[in-house]
Amino acid sequence: MSAARALSFGAIAEAYERYRPGYPDELAAVVTAYAGGPVRTALEIGAGTGKATRLFARHGVAVTATEPDAAMLAELGKHLPGNVTTVRAAFEDLEPGQAYGLVYAAAALHWTRPEGRWSRGAALLEPEGVFASFGGPVQLADPAVEESVRAARAPFLESDDIPSPDGTAPDAELQWPGTELQRSPLFVDVRQTVVPRRLTMRAPEYVGYLSTVSAYLQLPRSTRQQAYDAITRALPETVEIAADIIVHLARRGPA
Known part of the structure; x- marks a missing residue:
């Protein structure tokens, strides 16, 4: 993934907070059940405006939220729970020191560099600590509406998908990063x-969501607006969205 694309969100931090869906309590329950007990401390990779930060903080986790973009971190600060510490840093800049019961990334892991990804993640975990990554496509549920939007977008942008970092096919049973976690000797129980x-x-809310998607942010400003206008014309007044959250979990293996 390109660094430019990874750092393109700061300019639209307020829109990101407004239009990106938050995370439900069911997600915290899945992570806690896997952990086998209460999670007390967590390190978040690429916290953005804090959508997932607030979820885990609400469930009593002391979260250290790391984020390299100052504008995103500033937006996170407007909604900061008391049990959250913020650090402006990319994942690659984090040095092992304090270990956490949970290290997690919410729709952000694909922006990290593959070199040293898993050794760094393991080093930041307590023994048998939990690594979690979650996200997934936000898609129009009606295939006819999806096709209309695809056709409207096509003159400006072929696809707004983010390809799998390791080339895993979209219909594969195990998706990335589970594929990499399974291959890593540093993690077990994937x-x-x-x-x-x-x-x-x-x-308008759906188009607002699209305005926070990196593929659109890479377009020239005038082209971007033309794409939004064309998509708006193709949409009904309200749309149903399929936004299932794919969760990958693993445990730090024996040292």
Whole structure:
């Protein structure tokens, strides 16, 4: 993944907070059940505006939220729970020191560099600590509406998908990063689970969500607006969204 794309969100931090869906309590329950007991401390990779930060903080976890983009971190600070510490840093800049019961990334792990990803993640975990990564595509649930939007977008942008970092096919049973975790000798008990999520949005809200997607942010400003306008014309007044959360979990293996 390109560094430019990874650091393109700061300019739209307020829109990111407004239009990106948050995370449900069911997600915290999945992570806690896997951990086998209460999670007390966590390090978050690429916290963004704190959508997942607030979820785990609400469940009593002391979260250290790391984020390299100052604007995103500033937006996170507007909604900061008391049990959250923020650090402006990319994952690659984190040095092992304090170990955490949970290290997690919410729709952010694909922006990290593959070199040293798993050794760094393992080094930041307590023995048998839990690594979690979660996210997934936000898609129009109606295939006819999806096709209309694809056709409207096509003159400006072929695809707004983020490809799998290791080339795993979209229909493979085990998705990335579970594939890499399974190959790593540093982690054990790799699991993949899905938290179902269905949303209803007004058309302007859906286009607002698209305005936070990195593929659109890479377009020239005038082209970007033309794409949004074309998509808006293709949308009904309200849209149903399929936004299932794919969760990957693993445990730090024996040293």
